[in-house]
Amino acid sequence: MEVGEERRYIYSAEEIDRYEGQLIEDLKARSTEPIPDPDTWLEEEGKRHIMLTTVDTVINWAKRSSIWPVICFPACCAFEFIAAEGPRFDLSRFGMEILRASPRQADLMITAGTLTWKMAPNVHRIYNQMPEPKWVIAMGACAISGGIFRSSYAVVPGYNRIIPVDVYVPGCPPRPEALIYAVQMLQKKIAREKVVPDLPEFLQKGK
């Protein structure tokens, strides 16, 4: 495209059309052959060995690798939980960075705080709204036994009065490391769960 010195950077509509046309022509000239589909690694996949495992293992692996906690933080332990969630301790390494505000999307209840009897029916209801399978970590002295408020007229002496607890984390409050350890314990516990039912007796070998 011939453009005089005095008209550099000033184009007419016609010149722009011609410039765009040139771009298309260039690309067309470069694209006579199809580019091969990126599928080389598919070959490799077949070369890798086949892994045999049990259904239990696979299902439990899936379950424990994405535990989403529901929001249930009635008191001060919540701050240690927040610290554990944050970038420094980074609970998301265990597949559980997403806090669910709706219990229907959650698998785990971390009971971070003192529970009063007035609050208890609501926590019980949240627990009931969580879909199976579901687990509970009792975090802190208050969640385990009522803690320093145990003798109070208003406090539930331990979450296990109202919901079943899987893992207890002592401390007032427990450090984030302790909570992370509890999550690992829970994952170990889930790994040992039996998901697939036994065969009926007449199909079992030797019976």
Added chain:
Amino acid sequence: MTVALSGKDIAARVEEKLPGSLEDSGDDYLLVKADSLVAVAEFLKNTESLNFDYFNFVTAVDYYSYFEVVYRLESVEHNHSIVIKTRCYDRDNPAVPSLAGLWQGANFQEREVYDLMGIKFEGHPNLKRMFLWDGFEGHPLRKDWNK
């Protein structure tokens, strides 16, 4: 800073206007007889130079032999305050007159004292439990609760 008025000075003025209404008075409080509480409170609220227009709080203390109900009044205009107290000696059925008619702020706080300490405020417009549920047995801040 809010100035805490001397209980003795105020007591002298109250005695002058309402003789026999006080049981005792100290440097920082007036101890009012329960049956003249409303009259004294009205005097404190409506007297020009005192003008206690703000009801700061009411609470109660359990001394085993009697309950003491403690009020703190403030004046926004004059920026001074006074503590008045009254006692109820009947442990089974403690009652003091309500001040909710004079200060709206007393309404919820008297309900709280009723809820946790079991003191009845006579003349309260809506005296029912505040924090605990209906059917809760007893009043948990009493010292002999749960014994």
